[in-house]
Amino acid sequence: MEIPKPNRQVVYTSSFEELTAVEFKGELNAACWQRKLEGDFKELVSKLKLTAAVSVIELEHLNTLQLSEAGAMARTTLLKDYELLEQYGASPTLNLIRNYPKDNSNFPTDVYSFHVDEAPFATSTFLCTYFGETSEICPNEEATQKIKIPELIEAIKKNNHGAEEDFEIYLRENYYHLHYLAKPNAKLIKMQKGELWRLAVESPDSRALACIHRAPVEKPGELRLMLIC
DSSP: OOOOOOOSSEEEESSHHHHHHOOOBBTBOEEEEOOOOOSOHHHHHHHSOOOSSEEEOOHHHHHHOOOOHHHHHHHHHHHHHHHHHHHHTOOOEEEEESOOOOOOSSSOOSTTSOBOOBOSSSOEEEEEEEESOOOEEEOGGGEEEGGGOHHHHHHHHHHOOSOGGGHHHHHHHTTGGGBEEEOTTOOOEEOOTTOEEEEEOBOTTOSBOOOEEEOOOOOTTOOEEEEEO
16 A cells, blocks of 8 residues: 655554544544455446435445445445544445535535534544545635635625625625635645545644545546445
8 A cells, every 4th residue: 555655744554443543633634544445336326226416324224235245345434434433433425426506606614625624512523435525625824715815805895785884794605715726736635445534624623733634526427335424
Protein backbone atom coordinates (compact mmCIF):
# COMPACT_ATOMS: atom_id res chain seq x y z
CA MET A 1 0.00 0.00 0.00
CA GLU A 2 1.32 3.43 -0.94
CA ILE A 3 2.17 5.60 2.08
CA PRO A 4 0.87 9.17 1.63
CA LYS A 5 3.27 12.05 2.01
CA PRO A 6 3.26 13.76 5.44
CA ASN A 7 0.53 16.34 5.77
CA ARG A 8 -0.13 18.72 8.66
CA GLN A 9 -3.86 18.30 8.21
CA VAL A 10 -4.26 14.52 7.95
CA VAL A 11 -3.20 11.58 10.11
CA TYR A 12 -3.21 8.10 8.55
CA THR A 13 -3.96 5.19 10.87
CA SER A 14 -4.10 1.39 10.62
CA SER A 15 -7.13 0.61 12.81
CA PHE A 16 -10.50 1.95 13.92
CA GLU A 17 -9.15 2.38 17.45
CA GLU A 18 -6.31 4.57 16.19
CA LEU A 19 -8.71 6.51 13.98
CA THR A 20 -11.01 7.46 16.86
CA ALA A 21 -8.10 8.20 19.21
CA VAL A 22 -6.71 11.00 17.01
CA GLU A 23 -7.07 14.36 18.76
CA PHE A 24 -8.07 17.12 16.37
CA LYS A 25 -6.55 20.50 17.13
CA GLY A 26 -5.26 23.44 15.14
CA GLU A 27 -4.60 22.44 11.52
CA LEU A 28 -5.00 18.71 12.24
CA ASN A 29 -8.63 18.07 11.29
CA ALA A 30 -8.81 14.81 9.35
CA ALA A 31 -7.88 11.20 10.07
CA CYS A 32 -7.96 8.21 7.75
CA TRP A 33 -8.03 4.48 8.46
CA GLN A 34 -6.05 3.52 5.40
CA ARG A 35 -6.91 0.06 4.11
CA LYS A 36 -7.76 -1.94 1.02
CA LEU A 37 -10.95 -3.93 1.28
CA GLU A 38 -11.51 -7.46 0.04
CA GLY A 39 -14.72 -8.57 -1.60
CA ASP A 40 -16.81 -7.69 -4.61
CA PHE A 41 -18.55 -4.38 -3.88
CA LYS A 42 -19.57 -4.04 -7.52
CA GLU A 43 -21.69 -7.18 -7.18
CA LEU A 44 -23.12 -5.88 -3.92
CA VAL A 45 -24.16 -2.60 -5.54
CA SER A 46 -25.70 -4.44 -8.51
CA LYS A 47 -28.02 -6.33 -6.14
CA LEU A 48 -29.17 -3.26 -4.18
CA LYS A 49 -32.36 -1.43 -5.12
CA LEU A 50 -32.20 2.27 -5.92
CA THR A 51 -35.57 3.85 -5.06
CA ALA A 52 -34.52 7.52 -5.27
CA ALA A 53 -31.55 9.61 -6.37
CA VAL A 54 -30.20 8.96 -2.87
CA SER A 55 -31.55 5.78 -1.28
CA VAL A 56 -30.98 4.69 2.32
CA ILE A 57 -30.15 0.97 2.41
CA GLU A 58 -31.50 -0.79 5.48
CA LEU A 59 -29.45 -3.60 7.00
CA GLU A 60 -32.44 -5.93 6.79
CA HIS A 61 -32.44 -5.53 3.00
CA LEU A 62 -28.67 -5.91 2.83
CA ASN A 63 -28.87 -9.23 4.69
CA THR A 64 -31.47 -10.68 2.30
CA LEU A 65 -29.25 -10.38 -0.79
CA GLN A 66 -28.13 -13.56 -2.49
CA LEU A 67 -24.42 -13.06 -3.13
CA SER A 68 -21.35 -14.94 -4.29
CA GLU A 69 -18.56 -15.62 -1.82
CA ALA A 70 -16.81 -12.39 -2.88
CA GLY A 71 -20.03 -10.40 -2.63
CA ALA A 72 -20.77 -11.85 0.81
CA MET A 73 -17.24 -10.86 1.90
CA ALA A 74 -17.96 -7.26 0.87
CA ARG A 75 -21.23 -7.30 2.82
CA THR A 76 -19.49 -8.65 5.93
CA THR A 77 -16.91 -5.87 5.79
CA LEU A 78 -19.62 -3.24 5.49
CA LEU A 79 -21.59 -4.71 8.39
CA LYS A 80 -18.49 -4.75 10.58
CA ASP A 81 -17.88 -1.06 9.84
CA TYR A 82 -21.51 -0.31 10.68
CA GLU A 83 -21.15 -2.16 13.99
CA LEU A 84 -17.89 -0.40 14.90
CA LEU A 85 -19.47 3.01 14.34
CA GLU A 86 -22.57 2.12 16.36
CA GLN A 87 -20.44 0.86 19.24
CA TYR A 88 -18.50 4.13 19.10
CA GLY A 89 -21.79 5.99 19.57
CA ALA A 90 -22.34 7.19 16.01
CA SER A 91 -25.47 6.69 13.91
CA PRO A 92 -24.29 5.44 10.51
CA THR A 93 -26.39 5.54 7.37
CA LEU A 94 -25.69 3.47 4.28
CA ASN A 95 -26.50 5.41 1.10
CA LEU A 96 -26.77 4.25 -2.49
CA ILE A 97 -26.33 7.36 -4.61
CA ARG A 98 -27.10 8.13 -8.23
CA ASN A 99 -26.68 11.86 -7.63
CA TYR A 100 -27.34 14.53 -5.03
CA PRO A 101 -29.62 17.54 -5.62
CA LYS A 102 -27.72 20.08 -7.70
CA ASP A 103 -27.66 23.82 -6.97
CA ASN A 104 -27.00 25.69 -10.21
CA SER A 105 -26.93 29.19 -8.69
CA ASN A 106 -23.92 31.52 -8.75
CA PHE A 107 -23.32 30.59 -5.11
CA PRO A 108 -24.11 26.86 -4.85
CA THR A 109 -24.67 25.38 -1.42
CA ASP A 110 -24.97 21.74 -2.44
CA VAL A 111 -22.57 18.99 -1.34
CA TYR A 112 -20.60 19.28 -4.61
CA SER A 113 -19.37 22.65 -3.33
CA PHE A 114 -16.44 22.64 -0.89
CA HIS A 115 -17.99 22.98 2.55
CA VAL A 116 -17.63 22.15 6.23
CA ASP A 117 -20.13 20.32 8.39
CA GLU A 118 -21.57 22.11 11.41
CA ALA A 119 -22.81 20.95 14.83
CA PRO A 120 -23.66 22.62 18.17
CA PHE A 121 -20.96 20.55 19.92
CA ALA A 122 -17.55 19.06 19.10
CA THR A 123 -18.01 15.96 16.98
CA SER A 124 -16.77 14.29 13.80
CA THR A 125 -18.13 13.24 10.44
CA PHE A 126 -17.28 9.68 9.42
CA LEU A 127 -17.50 8.53 5.82
CA CYS A 128 -16.37 5.63 3.67
CA THR A 129 -17.00 5.09 -0.04
CA TYR A 130 -17.07 1.40 -0.94
CA PHE A 131 -17.94 1.80 -4.61
CA GLY A 132 -18.03 4.71 -7.05
CA GLU A 133 -16.36 8.10 -7.02
CA THR A 134 -14.81 9.36 -3.77
CA SER A 135 -14.85 12.69 -1.93
CA GLU A 136 -12.09 15.30 -1.82
CA ILE A 137 -10.59 17.44 0.94
CA CYS A 138 -9.23 20.94 0.36
CA PRO A 139 -6.51 22.14 2.78
CA ASN A 140 -7.84 25.06 4.83
CA GLU A 141 -5.03 27.39 3.80
CA GLU A 142 -5.83 26.70 0.16
CA ALA A 143 -9.49 27.74 0.33
CA THR A 144 -11.39 31.01 0.84
CA GLN A 145 -14.67 31.22 2.69
CA LYS A 146 -17.16 32.31 0.03
CA ILE A 147 -18.84 34.93 2.21
CA LYS A 148 -15.47 36.74 2.26
CA ILE A 149 -15.50 37.13 -1.54
CA PRO A 150 -17.05 40.58 -2.25
CA GLU A 151 -18.55 39.78 -5.66
CA LEU A 152 -20.32 36.70 -4.29
CA ILE A 153 -21.71 38.65 -1.35
CA GLU A 154 -23.03 41.30 -3.71
CA ALA A 155 -24.73 38.61 -5.79
CA ILE A 156 -26.41 37.22 -2.67
CA LYS A 157 -27.56 40.66 -1.56
CA LYS A 158 -29.37 41.15 -4.87
CA ASN A 159 -31.52 38.13 -4.05
CA ASN A 160 -32.02 39.05 -0.39
CA HIS A 161 -35.01 41.30 0.08
CA GLY A 162 -34.79 41.51 3.86
CA ALA A 163 -33.44 44.34 6.01
CA GLU A 164 -29.69 45.01 5.90
CA GLU A 165 -29.33 44.26 9.61
CA ASP A 166 -30.79 40.77 9.03
CA PHE A 167 -28.29 39.87 6.31
CA GLU A 168 -25.94 37.94 8.62
CA ILE A 169 -28.89 35.88 9.85
CA TYR A 170 -29.92 35.26 6.25
CA LEU A 171 -26.43 33.98 5.41
CA ARG A 172 -26.43 31.51 8.29
CA GLU A 173 -29.99 30.31 7.74
CA ASN A 174 -29.08 29.46 4.14
CA TYR A 175 -25.71 27.87 5.06
CA TYR A 176 -23.67 30.29 2.97
CA HIS A 177 -21.07 30.58 5.76
CA LEU A 178 -20.21 26.88 5.46
CA HIS A 179 -19.03 27.01 1.83
CA TYR A 180 -15.55 27.61 0.41
CA LEU A 181 -13.82 28.21 -2.90
CA ALA A 182 -10.58 26.33 -3.58
CA LYS A 183 -7.70 28.58 -4.61
CA PRO A 184 -6.11 28.06 -8.03
CA ASN A 185 -3.78 25.03 -8.02
CA ALA A 186 -4.96 23.92 -4.57
CA LYS A 187 -3.47 20.53 -3.65
CA LEU A 188 -6.64 18.54 -3.08
CA ILE A 189 -6.59 15.32 -1.06
CA LYS A 190 -8.49 12.53 -2.80
CA MET A 191 -10.07 9.90 -0.59
CA GLN A 192 -9.63 6.33 -1.79
CA LYS A 193 -12.22 3.56 -1.94
CA GLY A 194 -12.45 1.59 1.29
CA GLU A 195 -10.74 4.19 3.46
CA LEU A 196 -12.74 5.21 6.52
CA TRP A 197 -12.34 8.94 7.11
CA ARG A 198 -13.05 11.04 10.19
CA LEU A 199 -13.39 14.81 9.67
CA ALA A 200 -13.52 17.68 12.17
CA VAL A 201 -16.77 19.64 12.26
CA GLU A 202 -17.46 23.35 12.78
CA SER A 203 -18.66 23.84 16.38
CA PRO A 204 -18.34 26.40 19.20
CA ASP A 205 -16.08 24.18 21.32
CA SER A 206 -13.94 22.59 18.60
CA ARG A 207 -10.17 22.92 19.02
CA ALA A 208 -9.53 22.34 15.32
CA LEU A 209 -10.38 24.02 12.06
CA ALA A 210 -13.34 22.32 10.41
CA CYS A 211 -12.36 20.04 7.52
CA ILE A 212 -13.28 21.43 4.08
CA HIS A 213 -14.50 18.71 1.73
CA ARG A 214 -16.90 18.01 -1.13
CA ALA A 215 -18.79 15.15 -2.73
CA PRO A 216 -17.54 13.95 -6.13
CA VAL A 217 -19.42 14.32 -9.38
CA GLU A 218 -20.66 10.81 -10.12
CA LYS A 219 -19.74 9.01 -13.31
CA PRO A 220 -22.74 8.62 -15.66
CA GLY A 221 -24.41 5.27 -15.09
CA GLU A 222 -22.30 4.44 -12.03
CA LEU A 223 -23.79 4.35 -8.54
CA ARG A 224 -21.95 5.22 -5.36
CA LEU A 225 -22.15 3.21 -2.12
CA MET A 226 -21.21 5.21 0.97
CA LEU A 227 -21.46 4.87 4.73
CA ILE A 228 -21.76 8.22 6.52
CA CYS A 229 -22.52 9.60 9.98
